[in-house]
Amino acid sequence: MKLLHCSDLHIGKRVNGFSMLPDQQKILGQIVRITQDEKPGAVLIAGDVYDKTIPSAEAVELFDWFLTRLAEQSVPVFFISGNHDSPERLDYAGRILQKQGVYVSGCYQGKVDCYSLCDEYGPVHIYLLPFIKPAMVNAYREQRSDSYHQAVKEVLAGLPVSPGERNVLIAHQFVVAGGAEPERSDSETLSLGGIDQVDASVFDGFDYVALGHLHGPQRIGRDTIRYSGSPLKYSFSECRQHKSICMVELGEKGTVKTKLIELTPARDMRKIKGKLRTLISPEVAGLADPEDYLHVTLTDEETVIDAIGKLRHVYPNVMQIEFENRRQQAQGAFSLSSEAAREADPFELFQDFYEAQNNQPMSESQQELVRRALAGNREEAR
Structure with missing residues (x-):
């Protein structure tokens, strides 16, 4: 039987x-x-x-x-x-x-x-x-x-x-x-x-x-x-x-x-990991059914605007999204006493804060942007 x-x-x-x-x-x-x-x-x-x-x-x-x-x-x-x-x-x-x-x-x-x-x-x-x-x-x-x-x-x-x-x-x-x-x-x-x-x-x-x-x-x-x-x-x-x-x-x-x-499901459930541009490329998206239920781990170091929207344009059934980069690993590592903050150079202070939060130094263009912003604040203060 x-x-x-x-x-x-x-x-x-x-x-x-x-x-x-x-x-x-x-x-x-x-x-x-x-x-x-x-x-x-x-x-x-x-x-x-x-x-x-x-x-x-x-x-x-x-x-x-x-x-x-x-x-x-x-x-x-x-x-x-x-x-x-x-x-x-x-x-x-x-x-x-x-x-x-x-x-x-x-x-x-x-x-x-x-x-x-x-x-x-x-x-x-x-x-x-x-x-x-x-x-x-x-x-x-x-x-x-x-x-x-x-x-x-x-x-x-x-x-x-x-x-x-x-x-x-x-x-x-x-x-x-x-x-x-x-x-x-x-x-x-x-x-x-x-x-x-x-x-x-x-x-x-x-x-x-x-x-x-x-x-x-x-x-x-x-x-x-x-x-x-x-x-x-x-x-x-x-x-x-x-x-x-x-x-x-x-x-x-x-x-x-x-x-x-x-058993063969209508949609599989799987995990993918990588940079946004790579994951949404036709070459990568075509490796499996883009209709699957997905957990996506993004490894971009830069801030990604509307990550879920861009992903779902290619993978409509994204269920979960998380970020894995140096910035996330170092989140919250910056600390400074109030006395040291008052004595520190504003640019160096911001530079240290950025590196602690993102686990990488600012680029030259970012440094220039911060310098201009600080200079503008000093002009307004006068």
Whole structure:
């Protein structure tokens, strides 16, 4: 049996003021086509369906379109809530959706939903564990859990997992293996002190664990505990990631194969660096798609007037711009006592200030301009 694993859709997300909905429409369309081609036995969505607890109407409409296209293929869909979702909103009409082969677990209510599929090797049990916190678990148990690890461990320990049959878990937590820190990105929600960490050892009873929460595709401890990653890049810390979905193939008990199917976005997200004149030249702009989302680092030493406007004339989707030059590195390095300032020559004082702020001396033309300005001030003072 093949299972298609994806997560962290973040439908409705805005990145640096840019709506990702058009990009999400295209990437979800790719996942629909991959489902048509690969014909998996089920689609697993491991949380963070939406980017906000109260998604926009456009975001809800897009997810409705996605589910409808999958349901038209008669492929079961299983999805859970993530930390960005509203569990109650995801659960809405859940029992009605089951009649269309769509199974959702939004709110944790003291138990973990389980559904079974069958193939020539027997049943495959799919457990749906929505995003949980210790307080959510404590509401249904006498023994208090003070950590995310303990909470998840207690919840899973109570499941009737049959060791002789194949078991799959969908979860949305921050999972580590042996204390090793997995790859994280700036677009993920961080917690202080690692209090949200769950050790991968709690999943020992499962043949495959479909994780959501971290945006980079990666294995945790073993090949069969995986983050599929987000289908799109949502921060510039993800520039080097290759976005994909994971196709899982379950054979007889103990046989699991995984392969990553790369996704192609409508626009890539990348960084470029250099002087303005070089970056906007046709030779450089033509090296990649100028419609990509860009973080631009300008290295011009001179002041650039309307840098963002000039850049967007060539690259319309510039998201961020910063300057990297000697002036920025030396910003704020000039200091002088009031007594020394009164005794210093005005031209030398300005010359020292300019060099401290710009990390380079004034040119001869700039020196002449300052001398004329100071001379004019002295004439007016007389």
